[in-house]
Amino acid sequence: xxxxxxxxxxxxxxxxxxxxxxxxxxxxxxxxxxxxxxxxxxxxxxxxxxxxxxxxxxxxxxxxxxxxxxxxxxxxxxxxxxxxxxxxxxxxxxxxxxxxxxxxxxxxxxxxxxxxxxxxxxxxxxxxxxxxxxxxxxxxxxxxxxxxxxxxxxxxxxx
Numbered sequence: 001x002x003x004x005x006x007x008x009x010x011x012x013x014x015x016x017x018x019x020x021x022x023x024x025x026x027x028x029x030x031x032x033x034x035x036x037x038x039x040x041x042x043x044x045x046x047x048x049x050x051x052x053x054x055x056x057x058x059x060x061x062x063x064x065x066x067x068x069x070x071x072x073x074x075x076x077x078x079x080x081x082x083x084x085x086x087x088x089x090x091x092x093x094x095x096x097x098x099x100x101x102x103x104x105x106x107x108x109x110x111x112x113x114x115x116x117x118x119x120x121x122x123x124x125x126x127x128x129x130x131x132x133x134x135x136x137x138x139x140x141x142x143x144x145x146x147x148x149x150x151x152x153x154x155x156x157x158x159x
Contacts, residue, residue, distance in 0.1 A: 008158070012154055012155055012158075013148075013151050013152070015147075016147045016148045016151025016152070017148060017151075019151075020143055020144040020146070020147040020148050021144070023144075023146075023147060024140045024143040024144050026143070027136060027140050027143050030090040030091060030132065031129075031136050032069050033069060033090050033091055034091045034095060034125075034129045036066055036068075036069025038125050038126060039069065040066050040070055041118060041121060041125065042122065043062055043066060044058050044106070045118035047061070048111060048114050048115055048118065052111055055078075055079050055080060056078050056079065059079075059080070059082075060076070067083070070083060071089070071090070074086050079103070079107060080103040080106050081103040083103075084100060084103055091128075091132075092128065095125060095128050095129075098121055098125055098128075099121075099125075101121070102117070102118075102121040106118075
């Protein structure tokens with residue numbers, strides 16, 4: 001009987017460790033997605049400024065790593081909204097709202113207005129991304145420690 005109790009304790013502690021690792025990976029993914037969207041907006045702005053390409057062509061020539069960081073695996077994307085709808089967003093609500101507004105305005109105006117639109121949204125997204133970067137070490141530590149602490153408390157409670 002004592003053997004089963006030890007196995008249960010080990011399983012609870014393993015779940016705490018695995019939960020912490022999964023939660024920390026989620027926090028890193030959240031930051032990487034925010035960085036990916038900032039990189040995508042910079043790429044879109046550069047392509048509009050240098051070549052005046054339409055959005056579909058910009059997304060077609062975009063580096064695949066940027067799109068993977070954003071969370072989409074699709075290769076043919078007709079517009080920015082397809083990127084947003086084809087991925088699960090992990091970024092904060094404010095960034096989701098800004099990205100949706102950007103998608104609604106992109107491609108609907110002339111070149112100069114699109115450049116101003118890109119600049120406006122980059123100015124809003126970069127501070128959000130910087131805040132995520134500043135919080136990342138704290139959130140990773142919390143993600144690793146909290147599930148382990150809960151598992152340890154549960155073990156102590158069951159003993």
